[in-house]
Amino acid sequence: MLLGLRWLALEVKYLDRAREFYETSLDLSVREASDEEVVFEAGNHALVLRRPHDPPRGGIHTHYAFSTPKARYDDWYDRLSADFDIVEHDFGGSRSLYFYDPDGNCVEIGGTEEDGGAIAGIFEIVLEVEDVARAERFYADLGFETLDRGVNRRRIRMGGPFDLELWEPHLGIADARGGVHVDIGLCARDPMAIRREVEDSRVETVGSGVRIRDPDGHYLTVVTDD
16 A cells, blocks of 8 residues: 655754754755755655645654664764764664754664665654554554554554654653654555545545545655656
8 A cells, every 4th residue: 555655744943954954964965945845865765844834834843763774873873972962772683873953853863774875764753642542543544564562552663664653642762752743755556545544534635646634633645656
């Protein structure tokens, strides 16, 4: 059904400040820019920064993760720890570092088996939800599979085109929070078929794709795989 991740959009207060952060701290290249948004190349995906505007706005205090080849992880740690208060976590076979952008988004860089540049792509996005069980049912209908449940049942991890974590409000590693009104871009061979999986009231047609609003106000924009 859903084949891959296209973009993650974040809402930022000052576009110039946020652009400078991602260009200088993470060496991301700008694909396109306007007065309202900047689109960065983030390995296989795009990171979009948007000024507050009409929905879908982009997420606030979003926790998300970039992948980097394991051989490059220590370079990132040495570079970023010189300027940021880094939190590191060892997952037993893989390590991640956490720090914050100027708008309070928790940026994770995880060493993975994926090949590519220093930033190979986005592999995880965390959404804040009111009711984990309700959100789990919604995303399961779209093809995500539950991989792990938190001990207190307030969070779950699901696998799909990317790793999706659903958190009821709480603080995670590095005091991270799940994102609010996040906009995620996905691709599918037949975006219109998504209408059969969700309530019509939550779906609108946008160009050759569809835009879905989940029960917690997050947006999934599904476009064709081309």
